[in-house]
Amino acid sequence: MARKTGSHSEITGPRIREAAVRLFARHGYAAVSMRQIAAAVGVQAGALYLYTPDKQTLLFDLMRAHMEDLLRAWQAEPMRRAPLHRLEDFCRFHIRYHLDRTDGTFISYMELRNLEPKNFEMIGALRRDYEAALETILRDGVAEGRFTLPDTKLSTMALIAMLTGVNTWFRESGRLSRERVEQIYWDMVRRSVGA
Amino acid sequence: MARKTGSHSEITGPRIREAAVRLFARHGYAAVSMRQIAAAVGVQAGALYLYTPDKQTLLFDLMRAHMEDLLRAWQAEPMRRAPLHRLEDFCRFHIRYHLDRTDGTFISYMELRNLEPKNFEMIGALRRDYEAALETILRDGVAEGRFTLPDTKLSTMALIAMLTGVNTWFRESGRLSRERVEQIYWDMVRRSVGA
DNA sequence: CTTTAAAATGAACGGGCGTTCAGATAAGGC
DNA sequence: GCCTTATCTGAACGCCCGTTCATTTTAAAG
Numbered sequence: 489m490a491r492k493t494g495s496h497s498e499i500t501g502p503r504i505r506e507a508a509v510r511l512f513a514r515h516g517y518a519a520v521s522m523r524q525i526a527a528a529v530g531v532q533a534g535a536l537y538l539y540t541p542d543k544q545t546l547l548f549d550l551m552r553a554h555m556e557d558l559l560r561a562w563q564a565e566p567m568r569r570a571p572l573h574r575l576e577d578f579c580r581f582h583i584r585y586h587l588d589r590t591d592g593t594f595i596s597y598m599e600l601r602n603l604e605p606k607n608f609e610m611i612g613a614l615r616r617d618y619e620a621a622l623e624t625i626l627r628d629g630v631a632e633g634r635f636t637l638p639d640t641k642l643s644t645m646a647l648i649a650m651l652t653g654v655n656t657w658f659r660e661s662g663r664l665s666r667e668r669v670e671q672i673y674w675d676m677v678r679r680s681v682g683a
Numbered sequence: 684m685a686r687k688t689g690s691h692s693e694i695t696g697p698r699i700r701e702a703a704v705r706l707f708a709r710h711g712y713a714a715v716s717m718r719q720i721a722a723a724v725g726v727q728a729g730a731l732y733l734y735t736p737d738k739q740t741l742l743f744d745l746m747r748a749h750m751e752d753l754l755r756a757w758q759a760e761p762m763r764r765a766p767l768h769r770l771e772d773f774c775r776f777h778i779r780y781h782l783d784r785t786d787g788t789f790i791s792y793m794e795l796r797n798l799e800p801k802n803f804e805m806i807g808a809l810r811r812d813y814e815a816a817l818e819t820i821l822r823d824g825v826a827e828g829r830f831t832l833p834d835t836k837l838s839t840m841a842l843i844a845m846l847t848g849v850n851t852w853f854r855e856s857g858r859l860s861r862e863r864v865e866q867i868y869w870d871m872v873r874r875s876v877g878a
Numbered sequence: 879c880t881t882t883a884a885a886a887t888g889a890a891c892g893g894g895c896g897t898t899c900a901g902a903t904a905a906g907g908c
Numbered sequence: 909g910c911c912t913t914a915t916c917t918g919a920a921c922g923c924c925c926g927t928t929c930a931t932t933t934t935a936a937a938g
Contacts, residue, residue: 518713535886649848650841657840680875730916
């Protein structure tokens with residue numbers, strides 16, 4: 489019995505996760521029923537509870553997985569020395585990673601308010617970890633005299649908002665290629681930090 | 684009878700609108716019931732239907748009002764000549780306006796997916812009008828050789844995302860004053876367009 | 879082929895949903 | 909005081925919700 493083996497939160501079936509991510513991103517957590525998710529998987533609603541203790545935990549697990557994957561992926565990137573190079577790598581990584589996971593990204597930004605306080609705090613902490621990665625680059629760049637930024641915390645938020653915004657308009661079939669988008673965004677970011 | 688006088692969509696009582704904006708922003712459209720809105724106003728659920736034909740129209744009216752007010756407010760701003768001045772005015776206006784209406788802004792960005800197709804298209808058109816205001820400034824600046832931007836459409840989206848992002852972190856009681864935030868964002872924007 | 883455990887069903891639970899409407903209440907003009 | 913008209917109530921409608929659970933189906937292991 490899956491219900492008795494180990495902790496729930498980690499083992500949600502991949503098919504369920506995929507269906508839930510898709511549906512939550514399209515219609516929103518509150519607007520999607522467990523029955524809809526089950527139908528997308530090809531199963532009855534009751535069967536979902538073999539894999540997750542409840543709907544809230546399902547959402548939380550999806551969001552946590554998204555953030556932890558993001559942090560792991562960034563840490564796995566080779567790290568160069570110069571702040572300017574690191575900033576370029578961060579920009580390109582951020583755009584690429586988020587464009588590859590539009591649904592997960594959407595959920596992570598839109599469904600924060602549907603998390604219970606304890607879960608909200610956990611996701612918030614992961615997000616702050618990611619922001620800290622960028623802020624460290626900015627601070628190093630300022631310390632080395634390469635960047636001109638009066639407030640690295642504010643600039644961190646500004647840059648992340650700008651970069652994540654790509655997800656709202658980019659279409660694979662559109663006028664601009666990913667590589668071109670990456671390049672133009674990086675040019676704007678580089679100039680905005682005064683480098 | 685309110686129900687028979689004129690078109691519904693325009694006359695939703697101010698108390699209902701305020702309560703709905705607050706609740707939709709806090710919990711999301713799908714998660715808020717008509718009964719909750721009614722309770723916040725101090726009335727029974729049925730009474731709401733004297734002022735709006737249904738929940739969907741209530742959401743749509745709130746979003747349309749937000750976008751139309753935004754466009755009107757920008758058009759009412761005095762318009763300077765030089766693209767650089769106009770860009771500065773736009774940045775400061777955008778930040779100020781959105782910080783003054785955090786709930787309405789939140790809804791306008793988060794609840795698009797809960798609009799029926801026809802309503803979605805209408806709100807989308809208003810948003811494109813607003814984006815066009817910024818893009819015109821950027822194009823003029825490029826034409827005059829003041830800005831260096833390979834793609835003004837992309838830059839429009841990038842800048843609006845960056846500026847609107849202020850709403851996600853700014854707190855009136857925080858470390859930075861509005862004026863200081865405006866100034867720093869404007870510096871980043873100015874540099875990002877190559878001016 | 880039998881045993882055993884995992885996976886899924888399908889009905890049921892109490893409860894909240896958006897919306898309607900006949901009837902009560904309140905507010906002014908005469 | 910009466911009449912008109914706007915406002916609101918409160919119960920009801922059918923429907924869907926998240927979740928539980930006894931029971932059945934599926935699938936390996938021995």
